[in-house]
Amino acid sequence: MNALPSVERVELDELTCWRVHVGDAELLVAQQGAQILHYQHGAQAPIIWLSEQAAYHRGQSVRGGVPVCWPWFGDLRRNPPAVQAQYAGGTISPAHGAVRGLDWQLQGIEQADGAVSLNFVFDSRQHPLPDWPHAAELHLSIRLDQQLHLKLGSRNLGEQPLALSQALHSYFAVSDIRQVSVQGLDGCRYIETLDNWQQHRQHGALGFAGETDRIYLDTPTRLSIVDPGWQRRIHLDAWGSHSAIVWNPWIDKARRLSQFAEDAWQRMLCIETANVGDDIVTLAPGESHSLRLTLSSEAL
Structure with missing residues (x-):
């Protein structure tokens, strides 16, 4: 008989x-x-990969897991002009926005129907983001x-339209990146960032034989990681x-990354569910958007 769902607060360094x-499932979330x-x-x-060299320091995103990238993804200068225009700072801006290194408010913990829900909120009116003078929740x-199940909701509380890009930067654990493949991308356009941001089209399943950094567009609801080494398939439904x-x-x-062992690239794969490129979110005053x-x- 499975134990009842449980939640406990733990301190990891800072x-x-x-x-x-819940049942045989275990989840760990940083505030x-x-x-x-x-x-x-x-x-x-594990389904979600966490670096063996992960550091739990305030103001610093932990390597691995699922960081939230918001109100822009990646290098702001590579974002559409509408997203860049929201930023009031200079040419130097933090990658992936700022919320992943800030404390969120835990609104509540709910237990119902054998499930546990944690609900977090970040309000830019209470905690303004540097050089991003907008009211959003x-x-x-x-x-x-x-x-x-993850649901990331953005609401524009300001008086002007708000443009943003975002991602759930999910790191997945795999047995050997050289043996896994991603299904569901066949026919999708993608931007090859390692080839001067040229646009191509995917043919068949995606395998891995070198550094990979691609932005896929027109993605379907489901993508799947097929891992023969661990005889399993991980589904991402968005x-x-x-x-x-x-x-x-x-x-x-991998040798240049922080909190990252030299051989860790073999054991992880990021598939980041996103709103980027021509898929950015533009919110009218009072309007909301949900990314799920x-x-x-x-088993395979």
């Missing part, structure tokens, strides 16, 4: 975290950035049952998103 158990750090079922391999609902970033640093770049992602796995 960060307050929440550990959740800073509302960042998921760990997700696993029983004795199976960001919600992240994390619900754990036998699957993991709504409110028609773009995704697929990233693995491979050998050379459900993660599940099954």
